[in-house]
Amino acid sequence: MAKRDDPETIGRRVQRLRRERGLTQRQLAEPAYTPAYVSTLEAGRVRPSDEALRHIAERLGVTYEELATGRPARLATDLRLRLTEAQRTLATGEAKEAAEQYARLLAEAEKHELTDLQAEALLGLGECALETGELESGRRFFERSEQVLAEAPLPARVRALRGRAVAHYLAGELRYAVYLFESTLDELNRSGLHDPDALLLLYASVIGPYMDMGAHARAAQAAEFALALAPQAGDPALVARMHRSVARTLLAEGRIAEADASLAKASELYRQLRLRTELANCHWMRGYVCAQNGELERAEEELRIAQSMLSAKRAALYTSQVAVELADVLHRRGKSEEAAELLRKVLGDLSSERGAVHAAAAHRLLGIIAEDARDTEAAEEHYVRALSLLERAGAAGDLADLCRLLGDLLRRTGRVEAALDAYRTGLGHRTAPGTTTLGPAPAQPPL
Structure with a gap:
């Protein structure tokens, strides 16, 4: 039941409603109460019982809740x-x-x-x-x-916690996002708060940051837990999001057909639920799957659909992120000028505080395009910018590859010592993905 207002507030409300209806205190009180009681109540000197309030509410033609809380009926x-x-x-x-x-x-x-x-x-x-x-x-x-x-209780706060973690993740603060996800999962699992929807939401959401940090083993484990929890979850949109996230780990393990099947399940659920942004994300992810599988024409088609859907919804950050992946496909299809133009256009919408991982990917690709055009100075500048963005974000998953590109460029231009430094940095990120930035894994759910 809704919390009541204090006696003075209720008293003033009773008096106002009584006068609006042209009733005397006696008419309001009878037959169950006295005019003196109504007078005391209106003065706020007595705390009326539920029974008294129900009687007065009926005489005034309002609901008990409206009289006790001031909220209109059915509000x-x-x-x-x-x-x-x-x-x-x-x-x-x-x-x-x-x-x-x-x-x-x-x-x-x-x-x-x-x-x-x-x-x-x-x-x-x-x-x-x-x-x-x-x-x-x-x-x-x-x-x-x-x-x-x-x-x-914590399960009721999980969606807000997850939203905050995703905001940090999109801003390029990967370590802190993972900390928020893992500490919440740990608390839920250790305290026995087995809420399948809350756990599924967290496991599905932490996969992206894990993958970007190079913590592939933890991403695979989160996907495994998410798949095990899915049959117990009550929210179909949540199950669809889980299938989309799990596709990333399947891809990393080279399980292309299974990743595609996971995305097909997610797409079908989103179509049924008419969730346009999520469906756009499925086209985006399917484009990524096709690109990984070398189906570049189909990848371009899927990514253009995603870009169009997100652009129509004015989802600026996500539209820019899709554009970076589309540019990669265009470059691989020999359309490097179109790719470079697209990247320069979206870089204004991406930064270290907003889509850091994709901003780094844009600079990396612009570096490769510049190298192809024999503009080593521009290529180096883009690689260094990408390196700075990834280091700040803690995205170890992409750092090693970027260090190799930079090292190769420095070696070709005769700077052997600088090239060796770049290779060493890359090897440092290759050795044990994720272990340098992540503490002990959170407690496991009671599956």
Whole structure:
């Protein structure tokens, strides 16, 4: 039951409603109470019982909840309907329009102290900000959602924690994102809080940061746990996201057909749910699978579909990230000029604080294109920029390959000592992927 207001507030409300209806204190009180009792109640000197409030609410023609809390009848239900509408807008429409809906919902929820709805509205605003690439703003919304749910059990706070971790991940803060994911998983598993949806969301979400850090063994283990948890999960969108994430680990293990099958399951679920951004991400991932498998024409087609879908939704950061992968495919298809033009266009939207791993990939590819054109100076400049971005992000998965490219370039231009330094740096990242930046693995779920 909703928390009641204090006696003085209730007293003033009773008096206002009584006068609006033209009733005397006697008419309001009879037959169960006295006019003196109503007078005392209106003055805020007595805490009315539930029974007394129900009697007075009936005489005034309002609901018990409206009299006790000041909230209009069916307010919570109406706001829930508006929440569903905002969620649908974000899934199938535009993030900016959804953000406006969530903001109006948040104002109403705050006004009436409906904490659950406040938390949901803040989560929605955070997701909208991630979609439009406003990472700092998104992180703050997720933090506020966590604060609203501070007294709630950990599983209730997992979506806000996951949102915050993803904001840090997209900003290039891989180590901290992994720390947030792992510490939350550890707490859930050690304390026996076996919530399949919460665990599945975290395991599916940590795969990306693990892969970028070169921690492939941990990514594979997270995928294994996610697949084991999926049959117990109640949210089909969550299961679809899991299939999309798991495809990355299958690819890393060379299991192309299984990765494609995983993406097919995710795509079908997203189509059924009409989740446009997630479906675009599936085309994106399928393009990546095709590129890895050497099917470049099909890869280009899938990535262009993803880019078009994300661009239509004004998902700026994700659109830029897809463009980098599309440029790689174009370069491999011999369309290097088109690839370079695309990369230069999107680099303005990517930086060390916003899509660091993809910004590094853009510089790496521009370096390769410059090398092909025999412009060693420009190539070196791009490789060094990419190296700086990856080192800051802790993306060991790509650092070793980049060090090899830079080393080869330095060796060809006669700088042998500098080349050896670059190779040594690369070998340092190759030795034990992930172990230099990650502590002990989190406790395992009770499967």
